[in-house]
Structures are given as structure tokens and as C-alpha cells.
Amino acid sequence: MRWKVAIAEVAMVALVLTMAYGAMAAETKSAPTVKRERVVNLTATVKAIDLEKRLVTLQGPKGNEETIHVDERAKNLPQVKVGDLVKVKYYEGIAFRVLPPGQAASAPSATGTMTTAQPGQKPAGVAGREVTVTVTIEGIDLKAGKVTFKGPQGNSETVKAQDPNNLKLIKVGDQVEITYTEALAISVEEAKKK
Numbered sequence: 001m002r003w004k005v006a007i008a009e010v011a012m013v014a015l016v017l018t019m020a021y022g023a024m025a026a027e028t029k030s031a032p033t034v035k036r037e038r039v040v041n042l043t044a045t046v047k048a049i050d051l052e053k054r055l056v057t058l059q060g061p062k063g064n065e066e067t068i069h070v071d072e073r074a075k076n077l078p079q080v081k082v083g084d085l086v087k088v089k090y091y092e093g094i095a096f097r098v099l100p101p102g103q104a105a106s107a108p109s110a111t112g113t114m115t116t117a118q119p120g121q122k123p124a125g126v127a128g129r130e131v132t133v134t135v136t137i138e139g140i141d142l143k144a145g146k147v148t149f150k151g152p153q154g155n156s157e158t159v160k161a162q163d164p165n166n167l168k169l170i171k172v173g174d175q176v177e178i179t180y181t182e183a184l185a186i187s188v189e190e191a192k193k194k
Contacts, residue, residue: 033097040090046082046188058086073116076123083191084122091128091183099175105134106177108152122190128183137174140167149176 044058047065054077057067070077099105112129138156139148145164150156161167170176 033095035093035095037091037093040088042088042090044086044088045191046080046084046086049077049080049082051078056080056086070123074123074125075119076117076121079120079122080188081191085189085191087187087189089185091181093181094178095181096176096178098170099134099177103175105175106132108133122188124185124187126183126185128181130179130181132177132179134175134177137170137172137176140170140172142167 042060044060044066046056047059048057048067049055054070054072055067056070056077057065059065108131110129110131112127114127115125117124133152135149135151137147137149139158141147142164145161145167146158147161147167147170148156148158
């Protein structure tokens with residue numbers, strides 16, 4: 001039941017994000033589609049470690065420091081040393097398409113994966129998830145730049161589009177399939193020898 005709530009939330013967030021992005025690309029007049037992706041790469045330096053409390057203080061590239069709690073699933077925390085580099089790569093993608101008239105909507109789906117480093121190695125891991133839902137457009141207010149849609153649980157949401165021109169590409173009754181994908185890769189590398 002929890003994943004159903006998550007899917008409904010992702011549907012709302014995904015539609016908001018999609019409407020907030022710039023111009024949509026239309027493959028055909030009857031079935032507009034859009035896909036947006038972003039990748040963020042970041043390297044931080046380990047400034048302090050509290051193994052007992054599982055707290056690691058990281059310093060970002062601009063000198064900002066952040067202390068984070070490291071989950072118990074990270075079995076190799078004792079291998080991390082002050083000065084080590086933590087490399088983070090984050091991917092986020094969102095795609096949606098208006099289903100052609102008569103095409104049946106697919107059932108909501110959610111998948112996820114996670115892998116971690118082997119015992120004794122520096123901590124590293126990759127986690128990802130993908131959620132696909134179909135929402136139905138219930139109302140479009142071009143003047144206010146808002147759209148109302150019904151999610152897979154029957155809940156209605158109204159969101160404001162950053163670019164109201166995107167609302168001209170959809171109509172009441174359209175079914176919109178939304179796929180939200182995110183992935184996170186983290187690795188720790190030994191401090192560079194000076």
C-alpha cells in the first residue's frame with residue numbers, strides 16, 4: 001500500500017516538474033511528449049568522522065561543510081579516513097507522453113535497485129528507482145496557467161505551469177503517462193598523496 005501512495009506523490013511531483021521545464025517537444029500533434037534529464041557531479045572531502053555515531057562531515061567544493069548520518073547499510077564506514085574524497089553522481093530524468101486516443105493506460109509501476117561495495121572495500125554504492133504512472137487531465141485554466149489532473153488513486157491535484165503555453169498541447173480527457181527516474185552513485189577514494 002505504501003508504494004501506491006508513493007506512486008501518487010511521484011505523479012503529482014512529476015507533472016509539476018514537467019510543466020515547470022521549458023518548451024515541450026511535440027513528436028506529433030496528437031501525442032505530445034517531453035523528456036528532460038539532468039546530471040549533477042560533486043566531489044567533497046571528508047573533514048571529520050565519528051564512527052560511533054556514524055557521522056561524517058564533508059566539505060564541498062566551495063568550502064561549505066555538511067555533517068551527514070551514514071545509514072547502517074554502509075557496512076564499510078571504518079575504511080573512510082579524513083581527507084578521503086567522496087564522489088557523488090546524481091541523475092534525474094522525467095518523461096511524459098500523451099497517450100493516443102484508445103490506447104489503454106498501463107498499470108502504475110515502481111522498480112528500484114541498490115548495490116553496495118564488498119566488505120573491506122571503500123564504501124561505494126549505486127541506487128536507482130523508476131516510477132511510471134498515468135494521470136487523466138480533468139481541467140485546464142489557460143488564463144491562470146493551471147492544470148488539474150486525476151492520479152491513479154483517484155485523487156485530483158491542480159498545479160501551476162511555469163510555461164502556460166505547454167498547456168495548449170493537452171486537452172481535458174487526455175491520459176498522460178509519466179515516468180520519473182533517478183539514480184545516485186557514491187564512491188569514496190583515498191586522499192591523494194602529497
